[in-house]
Amino acid sequence: MDKVHPLPDEVHCIVTCDNRGVARLFVKIRFRTAQKNDYTVLAWPTDGQGSVMLTKEAVLASANTDLHLAGMDFRRITDVSTGEVHVQVMGEKGLRAAVAACELFGERWYPAGYRDALEQALQVAGDLDVRKCRLQVTVIPPCCEVFIQRQASESSEGS
Numbered sequence: 427m428d429k430v431h432p433l434p435d436e437v438h439c440i441v442t443c444d445n446r447g448v449a450r451l452f453v454k455i456r457f458r459t460a461q462k463n464d465y466t467v468l469a470w471p472t473d474g475q476g477s478v479m480l481t482k483e484a485v486l487a488s489a490n491t492d493l494h495l496a497g498m499d500f501r502r503i504t505d506v507s508t509g510e511v512h513v514q515v516m517g518e519k520g521l522r523a524a525v526a527a528c529e530l531f532g533e534r535w536y537p538a539g540y541r542d543a544l545e546q547a548l549q550v551a552g553d554l555d556v557r558k559c560r561l562q563v564t565v566i567p568p569c570c571e572v573f574i575q576r577q578a579s580e581s582s583e584g585s
Contacts (some may be wrong), residue, residue, distance in 0.1 A: 453561070455469055465550070
């Protein structure tokens with residue numbers, strides 16, 4: 427197996443559109459792994475400056491939940507991290523899929539305020555073309571290679 431890379435302590439994201447920060451959006455952050463499935467964590471919501479931060483503790487907590495619920499599909503993130511981090515602003519299709527997951531699994535599986543934040547993000551995403559938004563990402567310490575994923579058209583966007 428390739429060398430395992432450490433996770434960053436923090437992932438900082440800033441979403442802007444027309445040179446202004448965009449509030450209430452979700453950012454999808456995918457941590458690539460050398461084996462089995464990658465880990466995806468949502469950072470939410472962006473603040474008035476379009477900023478949102480994801481901590482290593484939040485990544486580990488989310489990854490541990492995924493591992494506990496679907497152990498056959500994952501390996502421990504600290505054992506298989508490739509050092510690649512893929513980041514994308516979530517558009518309407520991905521947000522709708524997240525709302526549908528809340529409906530399917532029940533809100534008790536999600537953090538307080540998550541469903542309401544998704545609904546607000548859907549409204550914001552519907553009012554602007556998130557494909558035109560810019561995303562700036564900084565990892566601290568700079569231990570990962572960051573790939574900013576451009577928003578796909580709604581017909582081909584992943585959730």
